[in-house]
Amino acid sequence: MRLNEELNSMNSKSIKVGKPVREENNRIADLVHEASKKYGFKVINIMGSIGSGKTSILEFVTKKLVSLNKTVLVINGDLATSIDADRISLKGATTVQINTGRGCHLNAIQVYEALEQHEWTKFDFIFIENVGNLICPTGWRLGANKRVIVTSTPEGEWVVQKHPLSFKDSDVVIINKVDLATALEISIDNMISDIKMIEPDIPIFQSNARNGEGLGDFITYILNL
Ligand SMILES: Nc1nc2c(ncn2[C@@H]2O[C@H](COP(=O)(O)OP(=O)(O)O)[C@@H](O)[C@H]2O)c(=O)[nH]1
Ligand SMILES: [Mg+2]
Numbered sequence: 722m723r724l725n726e727e728l729n730s731m732n733s734k735s736i737k738v739g740k741p742v743r744e745e746n747n748r749i750a751d752l753v754h755e756a757s758k759k760y761g762f763k764v765i766n767i768m769g770s771i772g773s774g775k776t777s778i779l780e781f782v783t784k785k786l787v788s789l790n791k792t793v794l795v796i797n798g799d800l801a802t803s804i805d806a807d808r809i810s811l812k813g814a815t816t817v818q819i820n821t822g823r824g825c826h827l828n829a830i831q832v833y834e835a836l837e838q839h840e841w842t843k844f845d846f847i848f849i850e851n852v853g854n855l856i857c858p859t860g861w862r863l864g865a866n867k868r869v870i871v872t873s874t875p876e877g878e879w880v881v882q883k884h885p886l887s888f889k890d891s892d893v894v895i896i897n898k899v900d901l902a903t904a905l906e907i908s909i910d911n912m913i914s915d916i917k918m919i920e921p922d923i924p925i926f927q928s929n930a931r932n933g934e935g936l937g938d939f940i941t942y943i944l945n946l
Contacts, residue, residue: 752833762842762844767779771853773871776808782940786940795817796816796836802818802820817838827858856884870895874905881919913925
């Protein structure tokens with residue numbers, strides 16, 4: 722189903738390019754969210770710093786979901802290159818790379834245009850890998866069912882305290898690169914207690930995306946959404 726056809730069938734509106742970007746962003750985000758309820762797919766927005774392990778996690782998660790006969794669409798946001806989309810398509814996902822140039826986050830309009838390239842309502846899972854940084858992406862709604870922050874031990878033990886609003890605006894946290902914690906003298910327990918100070922009940926997963934350790938629990942979590 723294509724953009725206008727889908728939008729029209731849902732609320733008789735199409736994208737209005739001249740409207741203020743934030744307002745239009747939220748309208749499209751709501752439409753994506755409505756579509757996820759109507760068609761039963763899950764949209765998961767993956768945010769986090771450059772190099773925190775977002776693509777590595779998505780490679781592992783995609784491979785597992787595909788082995789369970791789930792269909793997966795991944796939208797990758799990066800300033801340049803299609804490296805991440807190429808990596809993930811090798812694991813059996815349909816992928817769309819969005820290059821933002823200097824843009825430090827994805828907006829819902831860009832995401833919708835990417836969705837439109839495929840029969841997006843037919844997938845079981847749609848993952849959006851946002852542009853790598855812990856600041857801009859968290860302020861933009863994309864219509865996701867869950868907003869996941871991937872943080873990692875090399876970002877330093879104070880990463881949570883330094884980005885409180887980013888963690889406040891998320892639904893799930895993955896602490897990745899746990900294998901490096903000892904070498905970096907990072908206390909994962911301190912990171913967890915900092916997260917819980919901000920969001921006491923938020924689900925927190927710990928992972929090593931190089932070998933998939935800890936990601937089984939995250940996969941179980943998203944399968945049960
Ligand atoms: N040691 C270790 N390296 C990791 C882990 N996860 C990812 N990496 C490495 O970190 C680098 C950046 O990972 P990538 O998934 O591209 O990060 P992204 O920029 O957030 O998508 C790559 O060299 C990965 O192999 C992990 O859990 N442990
Ligand atoms: Mg990446």
